Amino acid sequence: MNRLKELLKTPxxxxxxxxxxxxxxxxxxxxxxxxxxMENRYLQQKPTLTLKNLFAKGDNAYNQRYxxxxxxxxxxxxxxxxxxxxxxxxxxxxxxxxIAYGEDGYLFEKVVSVDEENLQKNIQYxxxxxxxxxxxxxTLCIIPNAYTVLTDKLPAGFENIxxxxxxxxxxxxxxxxxxxxxxxxxxxxxAEHSDEYIYYRTDHHWTTYGAxxxxxxxxxxxxxxxxSWETIQSVKGGTVEDFYGTFYxxxxxxxxxxxxxxxxxxPCTVEINGEAxxxxxxxxxxxxxxxxxxxxxxxxxxTVLYSQVNQNHQExxxxxxxxxxxxxxxxxxxxxxxxxxxVYAIDLRxxxxxxxxxxxxxxxxxxxxxxxxxxxxxxxxPKLRY
Amino acid sequence: xxxSSILFLFRFFPAAxxxxxxxxxxxxxxxxxLLSLFFYSWGEPKYFPIMIASTLCDYFVxxxxxxxxxxxxxCRLLLLISVLFNLGMLGFFKYTGxxxxxxxxxxxxxxxxxxxxxxxxxxxxxxxxxxxxxxxxRGNVKAERNxxxxxxxxxxxxxxIAGPIVRYSDISRELKTRVVSLPQISDGVALFIMGLGKKVxxxxxxxxxxxxxxxSMGFSALSTPLAWMGVAAYTLQIYFDFSGYSLMAIGxxxxxxxxxxxxxxxxxxxxxxxxxxxxxHMTLGSWFREYLYFPLGGSRVKLPRLYxxxxxxxxxTGFWHGASWNFVLWGLYFLVFxxxxxxxxxxxxxxxxxxSHIYVLFFLMISWSIFAxxxxxxxxxxLQRMFGIGVAQSAAGNWIYxxxxxxxxxxxxxxxxxxxxWKCYLKIKKYKAAELVILGVILVVSVAYLxxxxxxxxxxxxx
Numbered sequence: 001m002n003r004l005k006e007l008l009k010t011p012x013x014x015x016x017x018x019x020x021x022x023x024x025x026x027x028x029x030x031x032x033x034x035x036x037x038m039e040n041r042y043l044q045q046k047p048t049l050t051l052k053n054l055f056a057k058g059d060n061a062y063n064q065r066y067x068x069x070x071x072x073x074x075x076x077x078x079x080x081x082x083x084x085x086x087x088x089x090x091x092x093x094x095x096x097x098x099i100a101y102g103e104d105g106y107l108f109e110k111v112v113s114v115d116e117e118n119l120q121k122n123i124q125y126x127x128x129x130x131x132x133x134x135x136x137x138x139t140l141c142i143i144p145n146a147y148t149v150l151t152d153k154l155p156a157g158f159e160n161i162x163x164x165x166x167x168x169x170x171x172x173x174x175x176x177x178x179x180x181x182x183x184x185x186x187x188x189x190x191a192e193h194s195d196e197y198i199y200y201r202t203d204h205h206w207t208t209y210g211a212x213x214x215x216x217x218x219x220x221x222x223x224x225x226x227x228s229w230e231t232i233q234s235v236k237g238g239t240v241e242d243f244y245g246t247f248y249x250x251x252x253x254x255x256x257x258x259x260x261x262x263x264x265x266x267p268c269t270v271e272i273n274g275e276a277x278x279x280x281x282x283x284x285x286x287x288x289x290x291x292x293x294x295x296x297x298x299x300x301x302x303t304v305l306y307s308q309v310n311q312n313h314q315e316x317x318x319x320x321x322x323x324x325x326x327x328x329x330x331x332x333x334x335x336x337x338x339x340x341x342x343v344y345a346i347d348l349r350x351x352x353x354x355x356x357x358x359x360x361x362x363x364x365x366x367x368x369x370x371x372x373x374x375x376x377x378x379x380x381x382p383k384l385r386y
Numbered sequence: 387x388x389x390s391s392i393l394f395l396f397r398f399f400p401a402a403x404x405x406x407x408x409x410x411x412x413x414x415x416x417x418x419x420l421l422s423l424f425f426y427s428w429g430e431p432k433y434f435p436i437m438i439a440s441t442l443c444d445y446f447v448x449x450x451x452x453x454x455x456x457x458x459x460x461c462r463l464l465l466l467i468s469v470l471f472n473l474g475m476l477g478f479f480k481y482t483g484x485x486x487x488x489x490x491x492x493x494x495x496x497x498x499x500x501x502x503x504x505x506x507x508x509x510x511x512x513x514x515x516x517x518x519x520x521x522x523x524r525g526n527v528k529a530e531r532n533x534x535x536x537x538x539x540x541x542x543x544x545x546x547i548a549g550p551i552v553r554y555s556d557i558s559r560e561l562k563t564r565v566v567s568l569p570q571i572s573d574g575v576a577l578f579i580m581g582l583g584k585k586v587x588x589x590x591x592x593x594x595x596x597x598x599x600x601x602s603m604g605f606s607a608l609s610t611p612l613a614w615m616g617v618a619a620y621t622l623q624i625y626f627d628f629s630g631y632s633l634m635a636i637g638x639x640x641x642x643x644x645x646x647x648x649x650x651x652x653x654x655x656x657x658x659x660x661x662x663x664x665x666x667h668m669t670l671g672s673w674f675r676e677y678l679y680f681p682l683g684g685s686r687v688k689l690p691r692l693y694x695x696x697x698x699x700x701x702x703t704g705f706w707h708g709a710s711w712n713f714v715l716w717g718l719y720f721l722v723f724x725x726x727x728x729x730x731x732x733x734x735x736x737x738x739x740x741x742s743h744i745y746v747l748f749f750l751m752i753s754w755s756i757f758a759x760x761x762x763x764x765x766x767x768x769l770q771r772m773f774g775i776g777v778a779q780s781a782a783g784n785w786i787y788x789x790x791x792x793x794x795x796x797x798x799x800x801x802x803x804x805x806x807x808w809k810c811y812l813k814i815k816k817y818k819a820a821e822l823v824i825l826g827v828i829l830v831v832s833v834a835y836l837x838x839x840x841x842x843x844x845x846x847x848x849x
Contacts, residue, residue, distance in 0.1 A: 081837055
């Protein structure tokens with residue numbers, strides 16, 4: 001009895017013990033999950049102990065994998081991460097996990113440095129590619145990140161700590177390019193519409209509306225007449241609400257304003273990696289978490305759109321454009337159906353060899369369309385030359 | 387395994403405590419040894435034999451000294467074996483690469499550098515076992531005959547990896563008989579949680595600014611205010627990181643019935659560097675005083691010899707922190723101020739109320755930049771930016787965003803560098819509910835930060 005009384009006098013001990021032991025027990029009996037929606041990845045499963053991995057080094061070592069397993073499978077993991085986001089806000093922080101909070105619900109990624117060496121290499125790979133196909137008329141278009149364009153929405157002083165992408169894009173454009181390349185500047189065209197919904201608030205991508213202005217710029221540079229926004233709006237399509245993008249996944253801010261994705265089913269038939277699919281966009285994906293991946297059915301090695309609305313069609317000729325792109329391109333590429341019979345889109349991350357496409361088909365135009373940060377960091381661009 | 391991890395808090399710690407408290411008294415030290423062995427081997431399955439070797443060496447050497455007390459020469463020889471063995475191990479594992487690099491640079495040779503991984507905690511446990519043997523040699527403590535008790539002392543996992551440097555004399559009594567008292571356990575829990583909070587909520591939080599500036603942005607892009615903010619962030623980070631970790635160790639020691647020595651006593655409120663080094667990493671300072679400075683003759687010697695003694699002590703103190711010249715420079719940097727203070731400055735500093743604090747903090751921040759930046763070229767750039775040299779025009783306003791983002795964290799760090807919150811806690815402690823709420827919030831939020839640190843959304847980022 002006395003022991004018990006004494007124990008009650010020190011509630012800290014049993015509260016602490018109860019929390020640690022109880023939570024550990026709960027964690028132990030909770031079944032493991034296979035994947036995390038929030039993190040968009042597979043979670044570490046319980047590793048098996050072998051003599052080999054016990055003494056291994058690095059990520060494959062048993063202890064490393066076991067620790068990752070414990071962390072990945074921790075009960076209420078997502079909620080703990082949300083609590084941390086709230087704690088950061090309580091501490092007056094204006095960012096979380098590298099994502100800064102701007103005006104009107106806009107989130108921005110803090111890009112404070114450029115991998116100059118990798119960027120230089122990527123420029124060189126493109127140069128080498130152009131020299132391999134000297135007859136191929138090519139356009140290079142670098143898409144700036146949202147913070148470069150939406151300057152009114154930035155937190156105070158944000159432009160002073162982040163990389164000046166206008167300067168960097170100019171530097172890329174002013175490199176020594178072979179004569180078959182022309183550079184397409186779109187930052188100003190986007191900036192003119194900076195008070196409109198051209199980038200998502202909670203995601204790093206531009207909207208299909210933002211992509212329209214790049215499309216317009218590109219088509220004009222080719223000497224054709226782009227279709228009006230009203231024309232595109234008249235196409236059947238839809239708007240998906242409650243899109244919580246990648247920036248939100250990182251920041252998990254309390255005052256999040258979810259985005260909406262507006263998509264247009266530009267009339268065309270679609271082939272992905274040689275197989276016909278029945279629609280341009282993957283509408284089912286719009287009910288999943290990663291909604292952006294619905295556009296143009298996400299990233300595939302080779303997508304071909306056979307246009308049904310080419311306004312520049314010439315009898316007896318099949319005009320073709322090839323776009324080498326990252327996921328930003330998925331918002332813009334369908335518009336090209338208005339000016340080409342066939343629109344090819346290549347994602348170098350999934351494509352084995354570029355020459356397999358270049359060798360088989362003649363293209364009137366080639367467009368290299370990358371977001372700046374992707375172009376600087378990407379390690380698949382060397383594949384252009386294979 | 388670090389204390390500030392989910393794996394430790396929700397696997398090792400609860401399991402270890404259950405095992406420890408359920409083990410009968412007689413076997414508790416054996417339980418400590420086995421648990422510590424597991425704890426240590428988790429990160430370094432290969433290197434625990436080295437720790438055991440160091441332990442056994444000092445166990446047998448000390449027994450030898452004790453049984454051959456009358457044979458002075460043999461005792462000396464035995465002591466020499468222990469010192470050479472411990473320093474030899476430390477030298478081999480920690481400093482081989484450093485010496486070879488310098489030798490190569492000096493002679494223009496290209497002796498290949500062996501790939502030696504530093505065994506965790508070797509700087510701490512070699513000092514511990516060595517001091518034990520010296521104490522036995524001096525007759526200050528009796529040699530430990532029970533090998534289980536002795537290995538439990540060396541491997542005792544709360545203090546094994548990052549101190550405090552617990553001497554055998556500190557806990558020799560508790561190794562034999564420990565009374566488990568509930569108030570002591572309760573205090574231990576409180577200290578453990580506070581230590582966790584210091585490490586996770588303050589050190590990691592403010593440290594992210596330093597990491598971002600030094601790793602992502604680079605020193606050359608800093609403006610002068612931002613350079614100082616970065617160094618201030620590091621100054622707070624290293625204190626809360628280290629003292630928080632020590633506090634967790636002290637707390638766990640208490641839970642298990644050990645009283646470890648205090649390691650930090652609000653060093654940043656010091657009015658002189660003499661005072662600072664009595665408040666900073668106290669167990670290391672007293673170790674060097676006891677086992678290096680005093681044997682060299684201490685301060686009761688002629689002036690040139692005193693300077694020599696101080697030089698040796700501060701060279702070693704710096705070098706102990708890392709096998710790189712910047713740590714040596716860092717140690718000798720303090721030597722300069724300590725000599726200045728010894729010769730004339732100290733009385734003036736003690737009289738002054740404001741200037742002395744400015745003096746300490748200003749030169750301390752510079753010392754931490756020397757400590758933090760191993761590469762002298764980079765250090766030069768950082769110091770230039772701190773004093774307004776070479777600041778790029780585009781860098782001018784880059785402190786605004788960071789100040790806005792980190793101001794509250796800075797204020798919290800500064801506040802908790804003073805004894806004020808601790809004094810408040812001692813007053814509040816009487817109200818058990820209030821104590822529970824405060825510590826509960828610290829614990830829960832710390833766990834949230836630890837989980838978030840492993841948050842790794844794979845977002846097809848940007849793709």
